[in-house]
Amino acid sequence: MNRCLLTPGPTPIPPRVALKGALPVLHHRTSEFGAVYKNVAQSLKYVFQTKNEVYMIAASGTGSMEAAVVNLLSPDDEIIVASCGNFGDRWIKIAQMYGVKVISVSVKLGKVIKPIEVEKVLKKNPKIKAVYTTFTETSTGVVNDIKTIGEIVSKTGAVLVVDSISGLVGQEFRMDDWKVDVVVSGSQKGFMLAPGLSFIAFSDKAWELVKVSKIPKFYFDIKKYKKSYTTNETPFTPPVTLIVALEESLKIITEIGLENIWSKSRLLARATRAVMESLGLELFAEIPCDVVTSALVPIEIGGKIIKTLKEEFGVFIAGGQGDLKGKIIRFAHMGYIGKIDLLAGFACLEMVLFKLGVNIKRGKALAAAEEVFLKG
Numbered sequence: 001m002n003r004c005l006l007t008p009g010p011t012p013i014p015p016r017v018a019l020k021g022a023l024p025v026l027h028h029r030t031s032e033f034g035a036v037y038k039n040v041a042q043s044l045k046y047v048f049q050t051k052n053e054v055y056m057i058a059a060s061g062t063g064s065m066e067a068a069v070v071n072l073l074s075p076d077d078e079i080i081v082a083s084c085g086n087f088g089d090r091w092i093k094i095a096q097m098y099g100v101k102v103i104s105v106s107v108k109l110g111k112v113i114k115p116i117e118v119e120k121v122l123k124k125n126p127k128i129k130a131v132y133t134t135f136t137e138t139s140t141g142v143v144n145d146i147k148t149i150g151e152i153v154s155k156t157g158a159v160l161v162v163d164s165i166s167g168l169v170g171q172e173f174r175m176d177d178w179k180v181d182v183v184v185s186g187s188q189k190g191f192m193l194a195p196g197l198s199f200i201a202f203s204d205k206a207w208e209l210v211k212v213s214k215i216p217k218f219y220f221d222i223k224k225y226k227k228s229y230t231t232n233e234t235p236f237t238p239p240v241t242l243i244v245a246l247e248e249s250l251k252i253i254t255e256i257g258l259e260n261i262w263s264k265s266r267l268l269a270r271a272t273r274a275v276m277e278s279l280g281l282e283l284f285a286e287i288p289c290d291v292v293t294s295a296l297v298p299i300e301i302g303g304k305i306i307k308t309l310k311e312e313f314g315v316f317i318a319g320g321q322g323d324l325k326g327k328i329i330r331f332a333h334m335g336y337i338g339k340i341d342l343l344a345g346f347a348c349l350e351m352v353l354f355k356l357g358v359n360i361k362r363g364k365a366l367a368a369a370e371e372v373f374l375k376g
């Protein structure tokens with residue numbers, strides 16, 4: 001059966017990119033690989049909207065999250081984690097594992113971080129070294145106001161570290177203009193690649209913390225990646241095929257242009273929200289992001305929706321994580337996912353809800369999506 005992958009990572013891979021990834025493996029200490037590395041390094045600056053170097057680490061996104069902790073901090077340092085979901089909470093878990101003291105500025109699931117709350121805690125705690133937060137919280141579907149948080153943190157001695165693993169490429173994000181000091185991302189979402197590669201960039205202000213950080217590290221020691229960057233290499237054997245494929249996906253991103261990608265995501269997000277509402281499903285996110293839409297579903301059928309979509313139609317969507325298990329569904333509209341994939345997903349969702357006994361009028365979902373797409 002053909003599959004329709006509408007999960008918020010991994011996402012589908014364009015054939016152009018998949019073909020590049022299937023080419024014979026290059027050796028990573030050659031000029032051929034060096035040329036690929038150089039192109040990729042240049043394009044990553046565009047995607048991150050930064051002048052800083054962007055390093056590639058062979059790990060899933062969480063690897064770069066860990067790198068953002070171990071390279072900036074020392075045991076007993078104090079940080080703020082502004083969390084609004086499962087992935088924000090991951091910052092807390094990583095930091096506490098290394099003996100870092102965490103002040104948590106958390107909100108209820110589905111809500112966004114209030115920048116003013118971060119400001120209040122920063123004012124009360126002048127020793128704070130860093131504020132860690134999340135751009136698009138994939139587990140709830142909200143988007144946080146990183147620009148305002150950046151303004152606040154930049155006026156203090158602390159650095160701002162942002163997990164942009166699901167939001168980068170798909171939704172407007174500007175590392176330098178928004179005064180973000182460290183950004184992490186991963187390959188399997190907006191970058192339209194298979195999982196396994198993560199990205200991280202540091203501002204000059206963040207490098208000052210790197211110099212004095214005392215948490216032990218070896219594989220994730222970012223100084224090694226900085227040194228290798230000068231010779232277009234990574235310190236350890238990189239996932240060469242992923243990086244060759246990345247060169248192609250970055251070519252596509254550059255050809256289309258970030259602004260056009262951002263506006264495409266906005267349109268897909270509007271259509272998805274309209275469909276959920278047409279089906280009587282309440283949107284879950286206080287301020288919904290453009291890369292994934294979450295909606296509340298009757299608890300008794302939450303799991304069945306996901307299972308039936310997969311088994312009967314080959315449509316893969318995500319459910320809720322942790323406390324949200326069974327309570328929400330999540331439809332992604334990032335990366336290579338386009339209108340045609342979503343239309344198929346919407347029609348199948350409507351049929352599944354109908355079969356599961358939800359009181360809906362059939363035909364409404366596609367009508368709602370068509371309305372949005374036709375208006376553009």
Ligand SMILES: Cc1ncc(COP(=O)(O)O)c(C=O)c1O
Binds near residue numbers: 008165
């Ligand atoms: C916002 C966010 N942070 C962190 C992660 C973890 O990334 P990975 O699973 O690549 O380690 C994800 C992945 O779903 C994510 O969406």
